[in-house]
Amino acid sequence: MGQPFMPVRGIIGTGYMHIRSDFKAVENPFQEGEKVVLVPPITPDxxxxxxxxxxxxxxxxxxxxxxxxxxxxxxxxxxxxxxxxxxxxxxxxxxxxxxxxxxxxxxxxxxLEGAARPTACRGYYDLDENLVSRYIEAAKDGEKFNSFLRDFITG
Amino acid sequence: MQHPDYTVEELMSVLVSREIRDKETVAVGTLSPVPAAGAILAKLTHAPEAELLIWMIREFWPFSEGVKEFFDLAQRGKVDLFFLGGAQVDRYANTNLHVIGDYEKPKVRLPGGAGTGTLYYTVPRVILFTTDHHPKSFVEHVDFVTGAGQSPPEVYRQGKASKCLTPLCVLSYIEEKGEFVLESVHPGITVEKVLENTGFSLEVPDQATETVPPSEEELEVLRSQVKEKIRQAYPHFVKRCIR
Structure with a gap:
């Protein structure tokens, strides 16, 4: 959205601050004594x-x-x-x-009708619970996953 | 372990309902069927003027700009009560929705915290809930702090955990101690069973009681009107957990 960063309340005290070295805890310049977190923008290509x-x-x-x-x-x-x-x-x-x-x-x-399947598209179709369950099962194992891909994606 | 008269999810939904006060603004986030059912039950019984904000249920979601609009409302301090889930919850009211095990080499990668990291701070009253209660889910320290039970004084914070609802019991958060103690055990569950299934040394105060079971009226409304209102958002839950 073209912002250089976004200030966020909370987060300090959570594990996010350990895994995201790009999150910066700074003093709120408009509220003495308060710390806020600045997070960088996400700009997907x-x-x-x-x-x-x-x-x-x-x-x-x-x-x-x-x-x-x-x-x-x-x-x-x-x-x-x-x-x-x-x-x-x-x-x-x-x-x-x-x-x-x-x-x-x-x-x-x-x-592309049905492009959101097997998840839902409100007013068009519901979640395909069966297919999601099969996906979860298949995702545990490389061979099963390849066969899932063949059955439903690559043909 | 299942009670003959109601499922554990029905009991927990009723417990959620009893926490809700009339005229409060109560929000329910993603993947939270028990709080959703409980909030609607409250509105249909003792809290008709509660303002419910339930993600994925159109009747109770007035926003059009995704969840951002809801986060903004919470940041303004306009949401009174919110529910946070955790795959792990610890003695100090920290929650974990990130990983089981080491973050770099996790045993299980969980879905992540969504708004947990800010809503725990911006909402004055937060109730934690879990779908299971065993020594690996109730621990001394969570493997990763997604939601922080405590935070430094210089950080904006409106409130803390008030309770944690589990399939076995209700834990109550004692602010002065900074930790959970046992408040009540569900009907048919012993204190020993709770202690065996809790991975930290849980204090059992003298006043710990048995959870008041759902009334006939609560179950009746839950199984009729509430069930219909949550069916579209939570079809699986309705099928398996509501009689």
């Missing part, structure tokens, strides 16, 4: 976002429960997949559910 809908210009309608608008604003490039493609921004605005990400953050859009 590329973000993938799955949208409910996208229009032809690249405006996105996404799930408001998630932090996708923040992710879009922080990333250099954004590739969006979507369940549905519509013609105009007006059609996106007319939808009851979801929040808008303006096209100026979006590099490209791919119409």
């Amino acid at each position: 590329l973000a993938f976002i799955h949208a409910f809908k996208a229009d032809r210009k690249g405006n996105l309608l996404v799930d408001g429960f998630e932090n996708d608008p923040l992710l879009a604003r922080a990333s250099e490039k954004v590739i969006a997949t979507c369940e549905e493609l519509v013609d105009s921004r007006e059609e996106l605005l007319a939808c009851g559910e979801g929040v808008l990400i303006p096209s100026l953050y979006v590099t490209g859009v791919v119409l």
Whole structure:
């Protein structure tokens, strides 16, 4: 989002301060005697976002429960997949559910129904519990994992 | 170990509900079916004017800017009560959602803390909960401090742990001692069993009692209206844990 850093309350006293040497505890310049933590920005080169809908210009309608608008604003490039493609921004605005990400953050859009599977896409499909359980089982073992990839990803 | 009249998750949801006061703003984060069920139960019974903020349940999530908007609200001191889970919880109310074992070479890599590292400081009243209670989950010191029970005085902090709800008992955090003591054991559970399953020397005060079991009304509301409201967000939990 173009910020040099972000001040955060809390964190001092947790293990984060041992594993993140880039987190800096400093005195709050506006509140004498208080210590706050400064954290560096996360600036992804590329973000993938799955949208409910996208229009032809690249405006996105996404799930408001998630932090996708923040992710879009922080990333250099954004590739969006979507369940549905519509013609105009007006059609996106007319939808009851979801929040808008303006096209100026979006590099490209791919119409790809079901791209969030086996996780859920609100209003389109639920979590595929069976497949997630199989994934968890397969992830414990290299051979099983390769066979899982063959069954569900690479074909 | 399962009680004939209710599941341990139902009991814990009822215990959550009893902690909630009317008109409080109560928030429930990710992967927290027991606090979600308990918060809704409270609103449908003794706390009709409680403001509930429950992630993933549209009826109780007024925000549109993801969880950031919620963190901002908490930072302003506007959230009264929050629930934190832990794969490990220690004597001093630290929680661990990072790793079991050494951080560089973990035995188990856990999902991470999400907002734990700040919400523990910004919310005045925090209740810890765990889904199991054995010597490896209740320890003297957690392997990694995701949520700090204590913090230096120069750090902004609105509150500390108030209790920890487990499948076996309720622990109460004593601020002056800076540690948990036993508050009550659940029906059918002995104090000895709690001590055997706790990996640190837990103090048992004279006034420790038996947990008051769920009332018929509490179970009735939980198994009807509450169940319906959490079904979409927690289908697995509803199927396995609510009768």
